[in-house]
Amino acid sequence: MLLIKHDKSFHNLYVLIVLLLLMKLAPGFISGVEGAAFGCIERERQALLKFKEDLIDDFVLLSTWGSEEEKRDCCKWRGVGCNNRTGRVTHLDLSGLNLSQTIDWLQLPNRLPHLHELLLSSCGLSIIGSPSLSLVNASKSLAIVDFSGNQLTSSIFYWLANFGNSLVDLDLSHNHLQGSIPDAFTNMTSLRILDLSSNQLQGDLSSFGQMCSLNKMYISENNLSGELSQLFGCVESSLEILQLDRNQLHGSLPDITRFTSMRELNLSGNQLNESLPEQFSQRSELVLLYLNDNQLTGSLPDVTMLSSLRELVIANNRLDGNVSESIGSLSQLQKLDVGWNSLQGVMSEAHFSNLSKLTVLDLTHNSLTLKFESNWAPTFQLDDISLSSCNLGPPFPQWLRNQNNFVQLDMSNTGISDAIPNWFWNLSRSNLKLLDLSHNKMSGFLPDFSSKYSNLRSIDLSFNQFEGPLPLFSSDTTSTLFLSNNKFSGPASFRCESGSGILRVLDLSNNLLTGWIPDCVGDLDVLNLASNNFSGKIPSSIGSMLKLQTLSLHDNSFAGELPLSLRNCSSLVFLDLSSNKLRGEIPGWIGESMPSLKVLSLHSNGFSGSIPPNLCHLSDILILDLSVNNISGIIPKCLNNLTSMVQRTDRSDTYKSLCWSNPYKRLYTALGSYVEYQNEIRVRLKGREYDYRSTLGLLRIINFARNKLVGEIPEEITGLLLLVALNLSGNNLTGEIPRKIGQLKQLESLDLSGNQLSGLIPITMADLNFLAFLNLSYNHLSGRIPLSTQLQGFNASQFTGNLALCGLPLLQKCPGDETNQSPPANDDNRGKEVVADEFMKWFCTAMGIGFSVFFWGVSGALLLKRSWRHAYFRFLDESWDWLYVMVAVRKARLQRAFQRLHEHVLA
Numbered sequence: 001m002l003l004i005k006h007d008k009s010f011h012n013l014y015v016l017i018v019l020l021l022l023m024k025l026a027p028g029f030i031s032g033v034e035g036a037a038f039g040c041i042e043r044e045r046q047a048l049l050k051f052k053e054d055l056i057d058d059f060v061l062l063s064t065w066g067s068e069e070e071k072r073d074c075c076k077w078r079g080v081g082c083n084n085r086t087g088r089v090t091h092l093d094l095s096g097l098n099l100s101q102t103i104d105w106l107q108l109p110n111r112l113p114h115l116h117e118l119l120l121s122s123c124g125l126s127i128i129g130s131p132s133l134s135l136v137n138a139s140k141s142l143a144i145v146d147f148s149g150n151q152l153t154s155s156i157f158y159w160l161a162n163f164g165n166s167l168v169d170l171d172l173s174h175n176h177l178q179g180s181i182p183d184a185f186t187n188m189t190s191l192r193i194l195d196l197s198s199n200q201l202q203g204d205l206s207s208f209g210q211m212c213s214l215n216k217m218y219i220s221e222n223n224l225s226g227e228l229s230q231l232f233g234c235v236e237s238s239l240e241i242l243q244l245d246r247n248q249l250h251g252s253l254p255d256i257t258r259f260t261s262m263r264e265l266n267l268s269g270n271q272l273n274e275s276l277p278e279q280f281s282q283r284s285e286l287v288l289l290y291l292n293d294n295q296l297t298g299s300l301p302d303v304t305m306l307s308s309l310r311e312l313v314i315a316n317n318r319l320d321g322n323v324s325e326s327i328g329s330l331s332q333l334q335k336l337d338v339g340w341n342s343l344q345g346v347m348s349e350a351h352f353s354n355l356s357k358l359t360v361l362d363l364t365h366n367s368l369t370l371k372f373e374s375n376w377a378p379t380f381q382l383d384d385i386s387l388s389s390c391n392l393g394p395p396f397p398q399w400l401r402n403q404n405n406f407v408q409l410d411m412s413n414t415g416i417s418d419a420i421p422n423w424f425w426n427l428s429r430s431n432l433k434l435l436d437l438s439h440n441k442m443s444g445f446l447p448d449f450s451s452k453y454s455n456l457r458s459i460d461l462s463f464n465q466f467e468g469p470l471p472l473f474s475s476d477t478t479s480t481l482f483l484s485n486n487k488f489s490g491p492a493s494f495r496c497e498s499g500s501g502i503l504r505v506l507d508l509s510n511n512l513l514t515g516w517i518p519d520c521v522g523d524l525d526v527l528n529l530a531s532n533n534f535s536g537k538i539p540s541s542i543g544s545m546l547k548l549q550t551l552s553l554h555d556n557s558f559a560g561e562l563p564l565s566l567r568n569c570s571s572l573v574f575l576d577l578s579s580n581k582l583r584g585e586i587p588g589w590i591g592e593s594m595p596s597l598k599v600l601s602l603h604s605n606g607f608s609g610s611i612p613p614n615l616c617h618l619s620d621i622l623i624l625d626l627s628v629n630n631i632s633g634i635i636p637k638c639l640n641n642l643t644s645m646v647q648r649t650d651r652s653d654t655y656k657s658l659c660w661s662n663p664y665k666r667l668y669t670a671l672g673s674y675v676e677y678q679n680e681i682r683v684r685l686k687g688r689e690y691d692y693r694s695t696l697g698l699l700r701i702i703n704f705a706r707n708k709l710v711g712e713i714p715e716e717i718t719g720l721l722l723l724v725a726l727n728l729s730g731n732n733l734t735g736e737i738p739r740k741i742g743q744l745k746q747l748e749s750l751d752l753s754g755n756q757l758s759g760l761i762p763i764t765m766a767d768l769n770f771l772a773f774l775n776l777s778y779n780h781l782s783g784r785i786p787l788s789t790q791l792q793g794f795n796a797s798q799f800t801g802n803l804a805l806c807g808l809p810l811l812q813k814c815p816g817d818e819t820n821q822s823p824p825a826n827d828d829n830r831g832k833e834v835v836a837d838e839f840m841k842w843f844c845t846a847m848g849i850g851f852s853v854f855f856w857g858v859s860g861a862l863l864l865k866r867s868w869r870h871a872y873f874r875f876l877d878e879s880w881d882w883l884y885v886m887v888a889v890r891k892a893r894l895q896r897a898f899q900r901l902h903e904h905v906l907a
């Protein structure tokens with residue numbers, strides 16, 4: 001038609017001839033021309049109407065589609081696009097229209113042979129019927145297909161094979177594709193963009209190597225295995241973007257510079273487990289390289305060839321060795337993240353020489369030392385400085401002086417023992433959101449935070465030597481505040497507008513503070529004021545914290561009765577009021593108002609009265625510690641209503657609600673979240689005191705020691721099958737030890753000393769295989785100490801002061817025993833120690849080789865090998881201290897591993 005407009009008559013004639021020719025050869029084209037005048041072609045209109053008939057269009061989204069006269073031009077229908085010259089339907093876009101039905105859409109390209117683009121994403125599509133459909137008249141022009149976000153299964157591949165040579169852009173992401181990648185792809189030679197991410201595809205990459213036009217390939221979040229080198233083929237020169245994150249690829253990282261056009265490569269969250277290449281063979285255009293969350297070993301390669309790199313992320317692998325100085329040559333680099341490896345050595349100016357565009361520097365959890373000349377002024381301005389566990393001290397790093405923009409500064413555990421210089425506080429920090437200087441030896445007084453840092457969300461200055469009054473914080477901007485383990489003194493005051501605070505976590509424990517926190521701090525999740533000089537009554541304003549989950553006030557001088565308002569804190573999970581001067585009766589409402597309570601510790605106070613039976617409603621309770629008070633009366637029989645001590649509940653939940661993780665810190669999710677706040681409790685167990693944190697969720701403890709309880713030990717207590725420790729010592733209990741005590745198979749510690757218990761030691765006590773501590777001294781027990789591997793292993797003093805006990809380990813022989821048996825316990829113990837030693841050595845080795853191997857290795861072995869299993873428990877008893885040192889170093893990684901290991905073994 002454009003040609004007809006041409007004015008030269010010669011051309012008009014020419015056009016006429018062409019038209020006549022066309023009319024003869026291709027009548028469809030002419031009808032197309034006719035159609036274009038009035039809109040679409042009738043045949044295609046009918047095909048679309050047929051298509052609509054099958055749809056369930058609840059929301060009348062296709063109201064523009066119809067057979068009425070005024071709706072005649074189907075090219076004007078919603079989602080339909082035509083070639084404006086031929087009138088042929090070339091585009092159909094019904095994305096996001098909840099069509100939700102299985103319909104005849106597979107036939108659509110048969111009826112619309114010029115269809116070029118078919119977009120049906122998020123339409124609720126699935127396939128029922130013949131998937132191997134081969135279309136007779138299939139559109140040979142279908143190039144762009146987007147079926148993402150439906151419920152398609154792999155049978156869609158058979159259908160797609162119809163368009164093998166025409167498809168250019170195929171998006172099948174977020175469907176239910178399963179099984180292996182079909183060979184059909186090898187034939188899709190024109191494909192330029194392929195998106196199969198978020199499915200459950202398996203198999204390896206060999207189908208893709210010969211897709212010589214492939215430019216962008218997204219197969220994130222599937223279950224592909226195999227190695228990256230399988231891709232080497234003609235795709236090497238065409239591929240620009242390759243996203244294979246969150247699959248199961250293994251092996252090494254090949255020389256990726258062979259992909260000559262590659263700009264983005266994402267292999268994070270795979271199983272790559274060999275070393276990186278030492279260097280790369282040719283200069284590369286690579287801009288983004290993500291290799292985090294694998295098990296790569298060896299050292300960081302020479303990256304000189306990757307001179308276009310903007311983001312280099314290799315965090316959470318097992319790299320060791322020094323950091324190559326070649327990194328300093330990456331002049332385009334903006335993000336360098338090599339945290340959570342085992343890199344060593346010194347990084348100095350040379351490593352940063354050309355990094356003038358760097359904004360994110362994450363070196364956390366390595367063994368790196370950063371050493372610069374004191375007058376070094378970096379050429380970059382960082383946003384995110386994450387250097388936790390690097391060695392930066394002892395002086396405060398001077399190079400921070402010219403960093404003015406950072407949003408996040410994590411310098412925890414970096415060996416700084418210095419006062420924070422004034423220039424640090426004087427710089428304008430209005431962008432700062434996260435400040436973590438914890439676990440150093442920083443000293444000095446702190447400035448007023450509330451006015452300077454208007455965006456500061458998370459502050460962690462714990463485990464330092466700061467002194468003086470608490471700095472002023474604003475609870476309206478700050479959400480988490482950790483100031484524990486310093487030398488702050490004076491009243492606990494900070495600034496807040498009434499009621500509007502966003503403060504969630506406040507940890508002021510282990511300081512020298514007095515007074516009380518301002519009433520207006522708002523709805524805290526965690527309030528920890530333990531080990532300070534707080535005194536007076538617990539203010540009733542505590543009752544306004546309706547979301548409070550953790551309240552820890554132990555080791556202060558709080559006096560008086562518990563405020564009634566505390567019953568409003570119905571979300572409490574952890575309540576530790578131990579070592580204060582509280583008195584009065586233990587309120588029964590604790591049992592009814594706090595249904596989620598897992599830890600209740602009231603020890604070392606002046607509580608009196610009897611144990612309210614309402615406490616038996618605490619069906620989630622793990623630790624119930626009422627020891628060292630003046631509680632009288634009997635032990636309630638209903639204790640077997642404490643469900644969590646009777647049967648296992650959802651353990652992940654148990655763990656979760658005792659911890660709190662910081663949303664402002666980057667998480668390496670493969671290892672579970674980075675646990676920021678954990679409740680900690682000191683329990684007296686096995687005759688010693690232990691601080692429990694991560695493994696708290698595993699404990700089941702009842703401690704009523706050193707009160708004035710009378711009556712018998714209720715038989716019901718033997719129903720608490722998961723009980724790990726029971727301490728009823730130092731009361732006035734009478735009667736016999738419950739006969740079925742041997743049912744408490746998990747019991748590791750049992751202390752019934754200093755009562756008036758009489759009768760025999762039940763023979764079932766020999767069944768307590770995990771028992772590591774037993775004290776039955778100073779009762780009125782009599783008869784033979786039952787024989788077992790465990791009981792004879794205890795010190796004789798644990799049985800002394802009884803009426804008439806006999807048999808080993810006591811020297812007192814039982815009537816009828818003649819010869820002087822040498823105690824077998826000795827040999828047995830030596831055997832155990834050897835095993836324990838072996839275990840320990842092996843355990844430490846395992847620590848070095850990384851998480852998953854460690855975890856499955858250890859727990860597998862423990863399941864298989866009984867002697868190691870026992871050794872493991874002995875090892876647990878003996879090495880808490882050592883563990884906490886390790887934990888401080890490897891925090892979450894180890895804790896999670898350990899947690900899961902322990903649970904696995906207990907299960």
Ligand SMILES: *[C@@H]1O[C@H](CO)[C@@H](O)[C@H](O)[C@H]1NC(C)=O
Nearest residue numbers: 001002081082083084085086
């Ligand atoms: C026809 O479509 C092409 C591209 O799709 C556009 O450039 C052109 O302006 C359209 N012509 C008319 C007459 O609409």
Ligand SMILES: *[C@@H]1O[C@H](CO)[C@@H](O)[C@H](O)[C@H]1NC(C)=O
Nearest residue numbers: 056058097098099100101124
């Ligand atoms: C889609 O439609 C189905 C039934 O027609 C309905 O149950 C579903 O909620 C809809 N989904 C959305 C996202 O609209």
Ligand SMILES: *[C@@H]1O[C@H](CO)[C@@H](O)[C@H](O)[C@H]1NC(C)=O
Nearest residue numbers: 107110111112135136137138
């Ligand atoms: C294929 O095209 C022919 C003519 O172009 C037509 O007669 C036939 O019905 C079409 N087949 C299908 C399955 O649409």
Ligand SMILES: *[C@@H]1O[C@H](CO)[C@@H](O)[C@H](O)[C@H]1NC(C)=O
Nearest residue numbers: 161164182183184185186187
């Ligand atoms: C690829 O195409 C060729 C020829 O077009 C055909 O013979 C072969 O079966 C196809 N392979 C697959 C896996 O579809």
Ligand SMILES: *[C@@H]1O[C@H](CO)[C@@H](O)[C@H](O)[C@H]1NC(C)=O
Nearest residue numbers: 200201202203223224225248
């Ligand atoms: C992934 O593949 C492995 C074996 O290759 C298999 O054991 C596992 O079940 C698969 N996972 C899913 C979610 O398909």
Ligand SMILES: *[C@@H]1O[C@H](CO)[C@@H](O)[C@H](O)[C@H]1NC(C)=O
Nearest residue numbers: 220245246266268269288290
């Ligand atoms: C790489 O993959 C990870 C994990 O799926 C994702 O978090 C990250 O944003 C991806 N990076 C890029 C640059 O696509």
Ligand SMILES: *[C@@H]1O[C@H](CO)[C@@H](O)[C@H](O)[C@H]1NC(C)=O
Nearest residue numbers: 613614615616617638640641
């Ligand atoms: C203990 O549980 C039983 C039933 O499970 C119930 O009848 C009883 O009232 C409960 N006792 C207490 C004190 O919670």
Ligand SMILES: *[C@@H]1O[C@H](CO)[C@@H](O)[C@H](O)[C@H]1NC(C)=O
Nearest residue numbers: 707708710730731732733756
């Ligand atoms: C234990 O009870 C007896 C009487 O039953 C009493 O004489 C004794 O003083 C009580 N001992 C303690 C420590 O309360």
